Amino acid sequence: METMQIKDEMFYPGSFSCPGCGLTMAYRHVTKVLGKNTVVVTTAGCGSVVAGYYPTTTSKLPFFHCSFGTTAATASGLKAGLDMMGKTNTHVLAWAGDGGTFDIGLQSLSGAAERNDDIIYVCYDNEAYMNTGVQRSSATPLGTLTTTTPPPALENRDKKDIIGIMAAHKIPYMATACVSYPMDLQEKIRKAKKTKGFKFIHVLIPCPTGWFFPAKDAVTVGRLAVLSRAFPLFEVIDGKEYRMNVFEEKIPVAQYLTAQGRFRQMSTDLYPRIQTDIDSRWSELMALSNKREESTS
Amino acid sequence: MKKLITGNEAAALAAKLARPQVIAAYPITPQTSIGEKLAEYTADGSLKARYIKVESETSAFAACIGGSLSGARVFTATSSQGLALMHELLHWASGARLPIVLVNVNRSMASPWSLGVDHNDTLSQRDTGCLQIYCETAQEVLDTILIAYKLAESVILPIFICMDGFLLSHYSEAVNIPDQDEVDLFLPPRDAQYFMDTNAPATFGGGVSSEALYQFRQRIQADMDNVLTEHDRICDQFYQRFGRRYTAVETIKPENQELVIITNSTMAGTVKAYIKEKGQQKGVGLIKIRFFRPFPKEALKEALKGFKKAIVIDRNLSPGSGGIFSQEIKASLYGSEDQIPIVSVIGGLGGVDVTVDHLDRLVCEVLKQKKAQPGTIWMEA
Amino acid sequence: MIEVKISGRGGQGAVLASQILATALFKKGLSVQAFPSFGAERRGAPVSAFMRSDSEEITLRCGIQHPDWIILFDPQLLENPLIMGGATENTSILLNASKDLSFFDISGFKKTFRVDATAIAEGLNLKTTSFSIVNTAMIGAFARASNLIDIDAIAAATRDLAPIKKQENVAAAETAYGRIKEVLR
Numbered sequence: 118m119e120t121m122q123i124k125d126e127m128f129y130p131g132s133f134s135c136p137g138c139g140l141t142m143a144y145r146h147v148t149k150v151l152g153k154n155t156v157v158v159t160t161a162g163c164g165s166v167v168a169g170y171y172p173t174t175t176s177k178l179p180f181f182h183c184s185f186g187t188t189a190a191t192a193s194g195l196k197a198g199l200d201m202m203g204k205t206n207t208h209v210l211a212w213a214g215d216g217g218t219f220d221i222g223l224q225s226l227s228g229a230a231e232r233n234d235d236i237i238y239v240c241y242d243n244e245a246y247m248n249t250g251v252q253r254s255s256a257t258p259l260g261t262l263t264t265t266t267p268p269p270a271l272e273n274r275d276k277k278d279i280i281g282i283m284a285a286h287k288i289p290y291m292a293t294a295c296v297s298y299p300m301d302l303q304e305k306i307r308k309a310k311k312t313k314g315f316k317f318i319h320v321l322i323p324c325p326t327g328w329f330f331p332a333k334d335a336v337t338v339g340r341l342a343v344l345s346r347a348f349p350l351f352e353v354i355d356g357k358e359y360r361m362n363v364f365e366e367k368i369p370v371a372q373y374l375t376a377q378g379r380f381r382q383m384s385t386d387l388y389p390r391i392q393t394d395i396d397s398r399w400s401e402l403m404a405l406s407n408k409r410e411e412s413t414s
Numbered sequence: 415m416k417k418l419i420t421g422n423e424a425a426a427l428a429a430k431l432a433r434p435q436v437i438a439a440y441p442i443t444p445q446t447s448i449g450e451k452l453a454e455y456t457a458d459g460s461l462k463a464r465y466i467k468v469e470s471e472t473s474a475f476a477a478c479i480g481g482s483l484s485g486a487r488v489f490t491a492t493s494s495q496g497l498a499l500m501h502e503l504l505h506w507a508s509g510a511r512l513p514i515v516l517v518n519v520n521r522s523m524a525s526p527w528s529l530g531v532d533h534n535d536t537l538s539q540r541d542t543g544c545l546q547i548y549c550e551t552a553q554e555v556l557d558t559i560l561i562a563y564k565l566a567e568s569v570i571l572p573i574f575i576c577m578d579g580f581l582l583s584h585y586s587e588a589v590n591i592p593d594q595d596e597v598d599l600f601l602p603p604r605d606a607q608y609f610m611d612t613n614a615p616a617t618f619g620g621g622v623s624s625e626a627l628y629q630f631r632q633r634i635q636a637d638m639d640n641v642l643t644e645h646d647r648i649c650d651q652f653y654q655r656f657g658r659r660y661t662a663v664e665t666i667k668p669e670n671q672e673l674v675i676i677t678n679s680t681m682a683g684t685v686k687a688y689i690k691e692k693g694q695q696k697g698v699g700l701i702k703i704r705f706f707r708p709f710p711k712e713a714l715k716e717a718l719k720g721f722k723k724a725i726v727i728d729r730n731l732s733p734g735s736g737g738i739f740s741q742e743i744k745a746s747l748y749g750s751e752d753q754i755p756i757v758s759v760i761g762g763l764g765g766v767d768v769t770v771d772h773l774d775r776l777v778c779e780v781l782k783q784k785k786a787q788p789g790t791i792w793m794e795a
Numbered sequence: 796m797i798e799v800k801i802s803g804r805g806g807q808g809a810v811l812a813s814q815i816l817a818t819a820l821f822k823k824g825l826s827v828q829a830f831p832s833f834g835a836e837r838r839g840a841p842v843s844a845f846m847r848s849d850s851e852e853i854t855l856r857c858g859i860q861h862p863d864w865i866i867l868f869d870p871q872l873l874e875n876p877l878i879m880g881g882a883t884e885n886t887s888i889l890l891n892a893s894k895d896l897s898f899f900d901i902s903g904f905k906k907t908f909r910v911d912a913t914a915i916a917e918g919l920n921l922k923t924t925s926f927s928i929v930n931t932a933m934i935g936a937f938a939r940a941s942n943l944i945d946i947d948a949i950a951a952a953t954r955d956l957a958p959i960k961k962q963e964n965v966a967a968a969e970t971a972y973g974r975i976k977e978v979l980r
Contacts, residue, residue, distance in 0.1 A: 154612050178612070179615045190477045190480070191477065192480060193466055195610065197436045198485065199486075228473050550854075586828065
């Protein structure tokens with residue numbers, strides 16, 4: 118893996134993010150790799166707040182705030198326009214949260230993916246509507262406490278399988294990543310940058326504010342998500358070729374769940390079921406990847 | 415070159431002549447054949463544009479926003495529910511100051527659904543900050559689209575060119591098609607002042623303070639106030655090159671000005687036929703309102719001078735209020751010195767036919783009345 | 796102003812017929828409008844197309860309520876009130892019919908003409924799996940019946956607009972022009 122240090126930051130300091138925000142870290146790594154010849158479209162969400170208020174901005178790249186749910190379509194139009202203006206080498210980054218991707222943005226995402234429009238779509242997933250004060254989204258995992266899933270009515274459905282949905286579109290490149298593994302994230306963005314067509318990168322970004330853990334623990338909590346396999350890291354090429362990031366260390370999911378306040382209301386009786394689901398999902402993914410092992414550390 | 419083509423073909427041809435670089439559209443009756451024609455032009459290479467075949471009207475307009483942000487010229491067309499689906503994006507585009515040109519083939523709003531024409535679809539978008547022009551003939555559609563690009567790119571706001579479903583979109587009629595060279599001279603490529611430029615990065619459309627939002631709205635109003643002057647200037651250029659003149663308001667004044675019918679779109683054509691056949695002798699004139707946003711108040715006042723009575727025929731309905739043009743006209747005249755009685759009439763909703771005979775019966779009825787009938791008269795259907 | 800209604804079954808080419816007629820008149824310098832009946836398209840359902848022409852500019856924008864002419868591709872449509880509702884004693888009709896018209900009430904029209912367009916079309920192999928394509932024959936016959944336009948203009952417009960089998964379609968129009976008969980009562 119290339120571990121080149123990129124000095125050019127595309128993100129000014131002093132953003133409006135909460136302390137310990139995974140999103141800002143992810144955005145930094147993504148835009149660093151993409152470089153100056155990039156334009157960004159984002160939609161309502163933490164990302165649009167972090168971007169700053171007029172007349173200030175945190176973005177060193179041309180940046181457009183589009184309407185909620187239209188990130189992919191706006192990016193498609195922007196790419197088409199840039200191509201027609203002769204700027205065929207400019208990258209278009211669509212940057213949207215889980216609500217803007219899994220929920221309200223799913224239709225336009227599906228449209229752009231199906232057309233294989235040449236854009237890099239990054240979903241920063243903090244597993245709820247955090248910007249509006251922690252309401253559940255279809256990315257919210259089972260047993261989560263949010264303001265719209267108050268006890269005893271905690272989230273009772275599993276997280277939507279967005280990767281399965283996107284793989285069904287047979288796009289040339291997609292990957293999951295976690296901000297706690299920045300070099301892996303950078304490498305995946307680098308691959309996306311080199312690939313023509315629709316790219317989808319699903320990045321888990323731990324959220325101290327909505328997941329209820331101390332701001333200093335953001336990177337640690339992300340690592341627990343990956344090592345517990347609650348959020349496996351892998352790539353899918355052309356919707357069929359799965360490549361897993363396999364880590365030697367494996368921890369029980371309980372360790373991930375208990376590190377966050379959002380799962381504290383959930384009965385520990387559910388832990389075995391969650392562990393079983395995670396294990397079977399992992400087996401499925403390993404089978405899909407034909408045991409192709411790409412070790413990352 | 416004069417050819418027999420439909421209103422939709424005229425719209426597609428005009429779009430082609432304007433050389434948009436990004437097109438995004440979704441099929442809906444009665445707009446569909448515009449999208450089909452443009453697909454043909456981009457497929458055979460006669461139009462060098464990227465045609466994004468989106469999965470909804472929301473995405474169609476979002477893609478236009480994206481395309482326009484690159485500095486490119488963009489085009490879309492829709493109708494009825496499709497326009498309603500774009501609603502949020504219309505606000506977005508005017509706020510982002512993007513000169514997107516949209517052709518709307520007017521069709522009534524569901525439910526229940528009908529394919530027939532009325533103007534509730536576009537009039538529901540009254541406050542989105544998009545300019546609105548209503549056309550009567552296929553020639554006017556073609557010419558207005560060319561004028562619209564120049565106007566939108568000058569005032570930096572989105573614009574609708576509205577045409578009646580079926581009564582215009584599907585009528586084959588004679589249209590003078592200008593040469594591409596002439597159009598290129600009239601309408602050079604878009605020269606965007608603000609766009610997504612990696613050499614001059616900027617952030618667009620983000621969060622602002624209340625005060626900043628207030629100022630941005632004032633800017634839109636100020637630029638809207640300039641639209642009609644700019645339109646006249648562009649129409650002068652158009653007239654000099656193509657020999658056809660368009661104004662915000664078109665007027666027919668008979669010698670004896672007893673009554674004027676104020677209306678828009680194809681309804682104005684039927685009124686013209688009525689005036690020629692029967693209305694002239696009765697002192698009936700016409701004011702055809704082309705612009706709805708901005709509303710041409712001054713031109714309207716000027717056109718009304720000399721008439722004793724007015725009938726406003728609205729092919730739309732604001733339930734609980736009445737005809738929308740009627741409200742706008744009455745509001746425009748409020749406080750002016752020589753106010754005349756105005757009769758508000760609803761007609762032709764859902765594409766119901768309005769004929770010369772219908773108009774004659776209406777005029778005879780109104781001429782008999784000493785005072786303007788209050789409320790709304792519904793034309794026979 | 797002349798107003799013509801052309802009625803047939805969805806798929807029989809009534810819309811193209813209205814356009815051929817309008818194109819021929821337009822090329823003669825007349826003002827014209829051609830338009831279909833409005834609505835969703837259904838194969839086999841009764842459909843109409845319309846044509847207006849005048850020496851002066853036509854500004855009228857509404858359906859044709861009382862046509863001067865009704866052209867019927869299928870004589871069964873004589874019994875359809877949606878098709879025939881607007882006919883008056885000033886309306887003339889042109890029917891696609893073989894000799895026997897005794898089944899139909901053809902009284903009350905200004906003039907009645909008939910031509911066996913089906914036989915002409917089939918003779919020229921103008922048909923699809925479901926229909927004979929009689930539109931060009933009917934328009935050729937109409938030229939003669941109405942005296943509105945000469946057959947050469949119809950032939951030229953047919954050559955321009957027929958999507959396939961241009962020669963056969965022109966031949967159909969010309970043959971029908973020669974075979975049309977007025978039905979006298």
